[in-house]
Amino acid sequence: MARTLSRRSLIAAAATLRASHLLRAQHHGHHQGQFERLNQPGRIDLPALHAQHAVYDSPAPRAQQQGGWRVLAPLPIPRTEMAWAVAYRNRMHLVGGYAEQRVDRPYHHAYDPASNQWQELAQLPRGANHVGVATLGERLYAFGGFIEQNRTPRDEAFGFDGETWTRVRRLPEACGAMACITLG
Template sequence: MADSKNGSQEDPLFSGLFDPTITSIPQGVSQPNPDIVPNAENMGVWKEETRMPIATAEMGVIACNGKVHVIGGYARGQVNSDYHQVFDPATGEWTLKAPIPYACNHLSMAAIGSKIYSFGGFIEQNRCPHSNCFVYDDDTDEWERIPNLLRPRGAISAVELNGQIHLLGGRNVRSVDWHEIYDPETQQYQLLNDMRGSTPTQPFAGQRCHMGAVVVDGKIHCIGGRKDSYDFNTGLHSVFDPESLTWSFRKEMPTIRSGHSVAYVNGKILAFGGEARGLVFEANESYDTKTEKWEIVAPMPVPRHGLHGATAAVIGNTVYVPGGAPITGGSVQGAYHDSFTFG
């Protein structure tokens, strides 16, 4: 597929990406904790990668077999696309693979070995959730249906832990605190208690969608997100222990946001991008699970939200960030693609 990295300003594929009012955000738009957040000693670096053939946002993003898969989402004027774009870091090229059988947005992905699992999503713009689920075999380039979600929803945070897939939060008609586990071996779902935890000062700890989630040292970290709309964003940082089946709370993410992505690399959790009312964030913050401290690292070159893959695509020590929206809402999708490393 042709390299789209050198798209011109006139190319509609890159609409909005060259507007300086979009590709930078005004000083002071972040909503930091009262504590001062220091710059990290190692700020890391961003690198521009080959741009996507089809500009996309609110899609599923996952790493599988050393490649980055971007599936579904908003694209080419539609909010329920079935595109399946794959980036190979070894060649710097994009290819198109078998489309997902059910076109939608805000679908949630997890990978185990050579297989990618897709759960739920919306068929309209951030609404009308469905319960359809599928598995993609990267070796055969084929999709198969798996059992539906027990309850339809989109914007779920999906992570793999010990061979099972945890499905956390999301939105049905409103944000939910549901926590269920899908077992690929038995093809069955197990319902767990909700995500609220036992801390009385966090009454809505679990009712979240559009949040980041990542596994570190056998525990699931759920960071940020929103309750119903981005007018009710949070920096909440909750942790699930699968041994005790309990939730606890850690230091909140400094920039309060939703629609962001998280990744775990070089011993740090990264949280970057996202949106609030009228704002799209370039902020990139790292959390050290040992010191329980947040630090500021190199900001995104192009602020974006709708990167959806609650967990970003990590290959080796590199975080790949394709697509997303450079303005709030769903009117513009981005073909921009860059990567982050700590160097």
């Protein structure tokens, strides 16, 4: 018996395909397990897989005086996909990101290089990953970001005055994973 494709069947098939795509994008193994331990406290070393991707050689000319790496205070909450801001009040600020098996964290930590310590500050009003950050004058700004795994961008902008975040205004267009700079 030959079957014909009805409009109802076509719509149901399209909806099923769309739904399966959305569910697949949010599964726990989106980084193939290399960050599966990010919900555990304390220091988390790089997974063995990282060594396969590390590049140690460069075509750039060697510096006359070679630098080196040193271990500094670990993040209070290990995470990825977060935003760094330029120095604000002599500290480096880390905003949002993936952590604790979520992709919409509102965390805000500041690193003080003089004391080699992290401080937890007021959280973003809404958590996100791939937030754009920059400073201007006496404020730190956070723009957009994603509230899901690299989709569903936000159109919000917030300013941080050293104590609290306040909504500045909506952006002309929702965006995430953008680069922001400070001029002047």
